[in-house]
Amino acid sequence: MLFNSIDFAIFLPIVFVLYWFVTNRNLRLQNALLLLASYFFYACWDWRFLFLLMFSTFLDYFTGLKMQTEENQKRKRFWFWLSILVNLGFLGVFKYYNFFAESFVEAIFNFGLKVNPFTLSVILPVGISFYTFHGLSYVIDIYKGKIKAERDFVDYAVFVSFFPLLVAGPIERATHLLPQIKRRRSFEYAKAADGLRQILWGLFKKVVIADNCATFTNQIFNNSADYSGSTLVLGAIFFTFQIYGDFSGYSDIALGTARLFGIELLQNFAFPYFSRDIAEFWRRWHISLSSWFRDYLYIPLGGSKGGTGMKVRNTFIIFLVSGFWHGANWTFIVWGALNAIYFLPLLLTNKNRKNLEITKKGKSLTIKNVSSILFTFGLTVFAWIFFRAENIGHALQYVSGIFSKSLFSLPTIRPYYHILLIVLFMWIEWLGREQQYAIEKLGLQWKRFWRWTFYVFIIFLLGMYMETDETPFIYFQF
Numbered sequence: 117m118l119f120n121s122i123d124f125a126i127f128l129p130i131v132f133v134l135y136w137f138v139t140n141r142n143l144r145l146q147n148a149l150l151l152l153a154s155y156f157f158y159a160c161w162d163w164r165f166l167f168l169l170m171f172s173t174f175l176d177y178f179t180g181l182k183m184q185t186e187e188n189q190k191r192k193r194f195w196f197w198l199s200i201l202v203n204l205g206f207l208g209v210f211k212y213y214n215f216f217a218e219s220f221v222e223a224i225f226n227f228g229l230k231v232n233p234f235t236l237s238v239i240l241p242v243g244i245s246f247y248t249f250h251g252l253s254y255v256i257d258i259y260k261g262k263i264k265a266e267r268d269f270v271d272y273a274v275f276v277s278f279f280p281l282l283v284a285g286p287i288e289r290a291t292h293l294l295p296q297i298k299r300r301r302s303f304e305y306a307k308a309a310d311g312l313r314q315i316l317w318g319l320f321k322k323v324v325i326a327d328n329c330a331t332f333t334n335q336i337f338n339n340s341a342d343y344s345g346s347t348l349v350l351g352a353i354f355f356t357f358q359i360y361g362d363f364s365g366y367s368d369i370a371l372g373t374a375r376l377f378g379i380e381l382l383q384n385f386a387f388p389y390f391s392r393d394i395a396e397f398w399r400r401w402h403i404s405l406s407s408w409f410r411d412y413l414y415i416p417l418g419g420s421k422g423g424t425g426m427k428v429r430n431t432f433i434i435f436l437v438s439g440f441w442h443g444a445n446w447t448f449i450v451w452g453a454l455n456a457i458y459f460l461p462l463l464l465t466n467k468n469r470k471n472l473e474i475t476k477k478g479k480s481l482t483i484k485n486v487s488s489i490l491f492t493f494g495l496t497v498f499a500w501i502f503f504r505a506e507n508i509g510h511a512l513q514y515v516s517g518i519f520s521k522s523l524f525s526l527p528t529i530r531p532y533y534h535i536l537l538i539v540l541f542m543w544i545e546w547l548g549r550e551q552q553y554a555i556e557k558l559g560l561q562w563k564r565f566w567r568w569t570f571y572v573f574i575i576f577l578l579g580m581y582m583e584t585d586e587t588p589f590i591y592f593q594f
Contacts, residue, residue: 117160118588119369120322127157132376136303143300147274150377154279158243161283165241168206173276175199176251177269180258184265196259200252207248210240212444243283245441249408250276254290256412263290271297278379280370284363284589286384286404293381301378310556311375316574317555318368324577325541326361327587328534329354336529337504340514345523348514355504356497357538360389362590363402368553387549389542390475392488394458394495395468405441409434420463427463432456442503447511451502458495474549 117123131153139145159166179199186192254275257263266272275294281287336343336351343351367384374381388400398406414434418426432453439452462468475485498515505511548554559567 117157119366119373120319120582120587123160127153128373128376135377140303143298144270146301147270147297150274150278151270154274154277154282157279158277158282161242162239165244168241168244169247169277172203172206172247172251173273174269175202176255176276177266177272180255180265180272181267183255183258192259196255199255203248203251207244210244212440214444246285246287247276247282249287249405253287253408253412257290266290266294268298278374280373281381284366284370285402286367286370286382287408288382288404293379296379304378307378308376311372313555314368314372314375314553316372316571317553318365318370318372319578320574321361321365321368321541322587322589323583324537324581326358326365326590327583328537328581329358329361330587332529332531332534333358333504337514340510340517343517344525344528345518345520346525347527347529348518349523350527350529352497352501352504352514352518356389356493356500357541359500359503359590360385361541366589371553383552387474387545387554389493389496390489390546390549391492392471392475392485393462393467393492394455395462396471397492397496398455398459399472405438409438413437420468424464428460431460431463435459446508447502447505450508450511451499454499454502458499 117127131149134149135146139149155166155170158169176199179195182195183192186195254263254272258265266275271294274297275288275290278288278293278297333351333355336347337355340348340351364385371381371383382404384402384404386400386403388397391397391400414430417430417433419430420427435452435456436449437452439448439450439455442448442451459468462470475481475489501514502508502511505514544558545554548556548558551557559570562570
């Protein structure tokens, strides 16, 4: 069930009405409803993988309780590693087994040997990377004594499988979400209206920006050998806005939907394309994943403490693992390595925390800001080529096509109208860059007529660009 589908447009109001008008007097009933709705939401993708989600949830719930009550350190460690290994084992089998098998065959072939590997003909369970990380953070925090194990299975299951975040995040922490699940919630009109505005803006990002950019991105990347260097640059830029509109649009819809039920999720994007360096970009892009790797991998490895060698090692580890998390392809690993290379000069010169506040907060831009933003944006666009390419060979062919004489010619594809939409989109994002999302407060001080004219205009664009067949979100494959 996609957020941008008729099915979800029917599903959401039904759950909303049952939640606030039928089960509103009993918190346990409300949470049970959320759990049933979440399992139904997930089963709409493939009901068979619902059992995998339920097993993972029960495993982490049970091992959490065992660690909480176990006084023997060795046994506590046993339950901890049981949960970690089983969860990572499922993730490895479904997501990475074929990649390692095929890579092994290629390596053996280079030594003159030929083997026929056993590969799995299974689809990737949607959301497995996200709900696995929910469970891992929960188990790790219990083991380290940061939180106590949750005894109510329904409450814990809602934490893992709450439907707005189930298939593509944000990756929540038990310390943030579980207390909200256990606390009685009352309906707040202002919060619900705010959630609807964020859903509207998320749909605009997905339908009007991302799906339109995807048309040109796919055309150019799938036939990259036929296009000029300038057209290839245009294709890379279109993908840059496609993946941002697609993923941040999903996150906006998820956060807005959760707010309809009185629950606040972690912010996942904070206007990353206005970043002045790559370190700031990674503090603003996929925030829940970046902070997860920081807290559970980077800092335990030593972080930025220690000598230069340790700093370089830890930086490459976190970016390579982050790249590999996105998918079983060498392109994602190269993408991660590129970002590590971008990041290292800032880390080694202690400038990685230079830009902590949003660009020119409350002030106008300067030439220095513009140049920093454009330079960072250019680095990001180049790295996205490897993320989007089918394989390393395709990425290298694409890059070599850019750096040719045809780079200085006019693009053979000239979607002027769609470029104007992107400009409008980024202008609105710039105006709202100090908020949680672009239109959180934009227009609230206007007269009602102009405010609703603005909303109707967005709805008009949604209707104009909505495809007959719903387009899946990019991050569903991760």
